[in-house]
Amino acid sequence: MSTTTPVPASSDVAHLDFDIHPKDFTHWRLEVDGDVARLVMAVQEDKGQRDDYVLKLNSYDLGVDIELASALNFVRFAHPQVRCLVITGALDRVFCSGANIMMLRSSTHAFKVNFCKYTNETRLGIEDASEHGHFHSLAALNGTASGGGYELALACDKILLVDDRSSAVSFPELPLLGVLPGTGGLTRLVDKRKVRRDLSDVFSSIAEGIKGKRAVQWDLVDRVAPLSKFDEATTEEARALADTLPELPAEQAVEPDGARPVFREDGIDYDHVRFDIDAAARTAELTVTLPENAGPKNAAEAHAAGNAWWPLAAFRQLDDALLHLRLEYADIGTVSLHTRGDPAVMLAIDELLESEQDHWFVREVRNVIRRVLKRLDVTSRSFFAIVDENSAFAGTLLELALAADRSYVLNDPDMPVQLGVSVMNGGAYPMGNGLSRLESRFLGAPERVGEILAKPGLMDAETADEMGLATSAPDSIDWEDELRLALEERASFSPDALTGMESNLRFAGPETMETKIFGRLSAWQNWIFQRPNAVGESGALKCYGTPDRPAFSYERT
Amino acid sequence: MTTIDYESKIPNNVELSSDKRLQRALEHWLPQYLQWWHEMGPTDFETKDVYLRTAISVDSDGWAQFGHVKMPDYRWGIFLAEGNKDRKIPFGDHMGEDAWQQVPGEYRNWLRRVIVTQADTEPASVEQQRLLAHTAPSLYDMRNLFQVNVEEGRHLWAMVYLLHTYFGKDGREEAEELLERRSGNPDHPRILGTFNEPCRSWLDFFCFTMFTDRDGKFQLLSLAESGFDPLARTCRFMLTEEAHHMFVGQTGVGRVVQRACEVMKEVGRDPKAVREQGAIDLPTLQRYVNFWVSSSNDLYGAEVSSNSANYFGASLKGRAWEEKKYDDHTALEQSKDIETWDGKTLSHEEVPLRNAMNEVLREEYIEDNQKGINYWNRIIKEQGVDFELRLPNRRFNRNIGMYAGYRFDLDGKPIDEAAWKAGESAWLPTEDDRVYIDSLMVKVTEPGKFASWIAPPPKGINGNPLDFEYVRL
Known part of the structure; x- marks a missing residue:
């Protein structure tokens, strides 16, 4: 049975704000230098949207992602000269550990689905900017990128990973949580980066992920750089990406001012x-x-x-x-x-x-x-x-x-x-x-x-x-x-x-990475999100972070 | 073709001579290990004969064989404590099942992570301490340093044995990376922060062996309960050696205290006057204690942790003395009252016990530290000096867990940045302290002689006199 969320049909409910100016960001810093912008993830642990979870280790909730989407929108209009966006993290040894698990666990199904949809759209927006807009993007992974953290990186044109013999990229969802990397991760691995399916299978089964040279060999990242050369490598890659696009004259910016809902x-x-x-x-x-x-x-x-x-x-x-x-x-x-x-x-x-x-x-x-x-x-x-x-x-x-x-x-x-x-x-x-x-x-x-x-x-x-x-x-x-x-x-x-019927009828014709993300990956994820093996009393998602360990029904459907 | 004579080179009780897989792995790894030792160990003393204890078997005669040996020729052995065929898993969800003699597939990655994290600390300390012999306060101390070094090296071997034997190709790769990460290296540092802190002086060394190696003791104690039997047995044997490291730390600081008290009796308690006599004043010592205790407190990780619950539930990592000390080994129905800090106020919260295992272990550790502090305070009291050393509160100067990023004084009282700035130089070693301690670090090589800042120990090693030539320079 689907869970119903109480519907706030009145104005006494706090409404979300989907347009946030970078000066009001809580979780990100936007730094623009000439034609390169740096977007630095620095999630404030105790400033999540709800207070029943803590945003540890640069994990994100909807509030963090709204700022990311706002930042992209801001760069599109307020910094027309930018040709490369570098996404990196402010924490030591951790770039981003993905969507916050405690948040997912305590959310309704409807919220989870819509949260994932929004984050998917935001990541597609990064690719959209590369294909149609004025900037390419570089994921400069200064530490481990796990789950949604790596999915965010996958949305960028290039991925640079620090090689400190510890930092890895990983999809721990299957082994740790009994769900999927559902924000485009599996699709982008094989469809965008064209990582071999068997290697993708191995990669997605190892909670701690793959690091260093092997990550490059398997094409999970484009390049690794040692800590002491990481900034240099970032600058170099950002420059190379920027230079593939035509230089843009310093145009007058149009700072986005939001939709102003009443x-x-x-x-x-x-x-x-x-x-x-x-x-x-x-x-x-x-x-x-x-x-x-x-x-x-x-x-x-x-x-x-x-x-x-x-x-x-x-x-x-x-x-x-x-x-x-x-x-x-x-x-x-x-x-x-x-x-x-x-x-x-x-x-x-x-x-x-x-x-x-x-x-x-x-x-x-x-x-x-x-x-x-x-x-x-x-x-x-x-x-x-x-x-x-x-x-x-x-x-x-x-x-x-x-x-x-x-x-x-x-x-x-x-x-x-x-x-x-x-x-x-x-x-x-x-x-x-x-x-x-x-x-x-x-x-x-x-x-x-x-x-x-x-x-x-x-x-x-x-x-x-x-x-x-x-x-x-x-x-x-x-x-x-x-x-x-x-x-x-x-x-x-x-x-x-x-919902099922409409999404089947709306997307006739060819499959693309995008339709697979929404039509296949998300649909499977939403199914898994509903299954007892994930959210039942002994489901993996329910048990994660608790003293209990998951007990699966091993029947395949 | 085998190029290494395993039985004579590598004392072991794991049937190395008939284990082709382990031989193949070691053949590749051993030269790299020796190269690492050559680059990152106490290199300048490689040619010297050192009076070392070598374990050649796990029985009471074999685990402590003394004799002069050159460190690169030290026989790093591979030992598991005696096994019990019928051992049952003592805790967690698999409690009561036969202990695993092979890695269970579902926990392969977790186990590897646990082992690699533990293993990474072993070579790290060798690296941190590699130059200290140049300023050893006596041959006795120099020898103790080398003993600690070779045993940390052996502990690395013990962990690498597990990786080689039970984790296939991944395990061999992890074993190589253990030699590639280097303490304090800007490009590939050791995994845990404390093991990248420089061990600049002998006072740091003693504090390290006292407080940081004691973390090792508690980690080993909790792994000694593991359902994965080879890990449990390996750790049990390592604990016998770890005890010596803490002995070096506890008595080392104790002798510094003793010397300080002797000087204080002559010149009074003014730190300046104590320093003028070439001793280490107790307030300075307290600051070093504060630093190393707080840094080592971080090693237990976050107060509430999913990993700790996972590891306990999976029967991989128990509590210290799990079998002996506790009645309920599932820890499922119980909760633990832990302190919480939300950035403004301290309060208490009941959390499921499994998620609080880091804190359970940290509490044991703090209690054990307090015993060491009491031991030093007894020395002070016996000397008739009015001074008490103390442990800083666990909230003080933390970089991991809920207190990280906030300021607390030694009593654990939350303070603002201004109060921290005002107190910092009284709580943590200052550059001035370090410069002074550095100035004391002069090598003393005459047998039986000790530097001005440290008292001689009550007795020598293995029944030898204090003026025994523990290291032939």
């Missing part, structure tokens, strides 16, 4: 996004509103607008709303997606996003949108896009409808609805499977993608329905009732089965 009893307000919950129905509405007009006409003006530029501001707010939804509103299972405004405005903004994509700021804004849409893709709630009067599912905002599990389009000549297609629907925001949402949608009719993209601009409901963009297109007489029934039916289904 919480109320039944939802959250942002400048461009509203989140309205109906606690009794266990549903919510998520509404994104376009500005009156497109605003900036070129990259310079967009850059000048900075945080206030609509696509950046709106998608940050959408991102923040999704995170609050996941972590604070566990039993809100069905979310309808709404857009408001003039779709022509969206298409105008898209034109700028496309034509000025060589400008670093515009590119980083596109990166934000792509990541937020991916966050939506892997959010385990039912999403229904509601394309009604005054909605604006065009271009970038059409992606919301394409990301949704279903889209309901009002098709009534008296209440005209307009959808729109822009070049941004042609691959600017690939999903985790590497395909655009249109391509994923029309795997069985690939020619349809080209047909749709060949008609940039606005289209009416009828056309949208013909083109396959509507799941259902009722007229105004049926509209209300059909929506009500759809939502009520959805809310009545088993939430576990829905």
Whole structure:
């Protein structure tokens, strides 16, 4: 049976803050020197999110990871000249010992899953910055990196490990905890670093890990350096990584200023996004509103607008709303997606996003949108896009409808609805499977993608329905009732089965490292997290750190 | 082809001459060990004859054979205390099962970690002490230093024997790395902090053998209970040698105390006046005690520990005197009241006993230390001097565990940084102390003579007189 978390549907609950300025960091230090930034992990043991665990040995909880994600976001926008991010630790002999076990043990299943999802997204964000952004990353492991600590390193482009004859990289999850290195670790070993599967098997069975030369031989790390030469080697590797990217002019920074949520009893307000919950129905509405007009006409003006530029501001707010939804509103299972405004405005903004994509700021804004849409893709709630009067599912905002599990389009000549297609629907925001949402949608009719993209601009409901963009297109007489029934039916289904079904249907097509991490590794991990061998009275995770030792049921399933 | 005549070179009771696997491992390792000894041991005295005790068997006649020998020719043996075929595992989840004669697969990695951590301390102390013979206060003391050194070397052998015999290729690699890590080496230091502290003077050496080797005693005591029988038997034999190391420390400091008291009776208790007579004043000695006690307290690890629970539960590492001293050997239902510190206030908490095993061992250790302190205070009292040495509170000057990163005075009272700064020079050796102690470190090589800062021992070694030529220079 799944555990339910009490849902704080009111404002008396302390809400998480997902945007933290580096000057307010508790657990990390961000030091920027020219085109190299150093992010130093220095976890404050007694400043965990809850007080029933101690963050020993640079272990992390959600609070630590939120700062990591904030730091990445900060470097993206506030330090556009940075070309290499070095991630290292402040402790002696220990780089990072992974997610805090006592925290996991005392967390609900729902929290564990969402914690892991968030940390996975953060690590993918490191790779995203390397692939699409302006910096590469180096893990400078100044001590042992175990579990999530090594998984964090695996997300970096290169791994440097200190060779003091003691420090190792390790995955102790299987032998020690009876669970998996579930933050991408197993997948990245064989898919990204392409470590041989048999060696990966041995490595993942040894709690203390592999150190020194053998770690290099097995390609678990790229290089080892003795203690006395470690700083030098770090500098050298950071320089080499930085130099593979084009030098960036010292541009004016845009310090991210956060989503600025305003919480109320039944939802959250942002400048461009509203989140309205109906606690009794266990549903919510998520509404994104376009500005009156497109605003900036070129990259310079967009850059000048900075945080206030609509696509950046709106998608940050959408991102923040999704995170609050996941972590604070566990039993809100069905979310309808709404857009408001003039779709022509969206298409105008898209034109700028496309034509000025060589400008670093515009590119980083596109990166934000792509990541937020991916966050939506892997959010385990039912999403229904509601394309009604005054909605604006065009271009970038059409992606919301394409990301949704279903889209309901009002098709009534008296209440005209307009959808729109822009070049941004042609691959600017690939999903985790590497395909655009249109391509994923029309795997069985690939020619349809080209047909749709060949008609940039606005289209009416009828056309949208013909083109396959509507799941259902009722007229105004049926509209209300059909929506009500759809939502009520959805809310009545088993939430576990829905999560399983949705994540199977959303990611058709090719497998990538990313889809394997969410679809295979995470799913297996979540299964193991529920099994008696992990969390039963004598489960390994339950027993860890207690006087009791695990007793397994040896039956294979 | 075997190139080493094992039986004559390596006294043992592990049937080395018929153990092909062990021979193959040693063939590779032995030259590296001798090279390590040559580089990191008391190299400058390699050619000298030293009056050493060698163990050639584990029975009462064989474990202490005395004679002059050059250290590189010392016969480092491999000995396990006599075994008992019917031994049962005395504690933990496997209590009552037959003791393991082979490593159980499920605990292979834990056991290897336990053994490597213990093994790493043995060569470390040799390295820390390698230059001390140049400033030995007498031939008697120089010989004791060398005795400690060769026995630490033998303890390394004992642990390497286990790695070679029971852990395959991994074990052989770990054995090599034991020789690659070096005390205080900036690139590959020893695993535990205390074993990277320089042993700069003979006062440090005596404190080290008194306090740090005593940690070794308690670690060995807890491993001597292990369900893995070869480890238990190895450690039991090592304990007989470890006792001598603590004897060197306890009596060494005792003789420093004795000498200080003799001088104090003449010139009074002003440390300056005591120093003018070339003795070590008791407040300075107390500061050295404070340093080494606090550093050694760290060796037991965190107060509440998952590892300690794991090791006990898995029947790998028990408590000291587990079989003799305790009734309940599962330690499952019991809890222990331990002190807690959250950075602001001290309080108490009940924690499951298994998780508190580090603290249980540390408490035994502290109690044992107190006996040593009492012994020195008796010397002071017998001399009619009004002074008392003391143990610093366990919270003082810690780098590992819950007190690490916070300031406490000698009584364990939490203090702020300003109070620490004000008190530090009274509590821990100052550079001035070290310079003074260094100035005393002059080699005395005439048989029967002793440096000004230390009293002669009451008797010599193995019935020999004090002016016996313990080292032929």
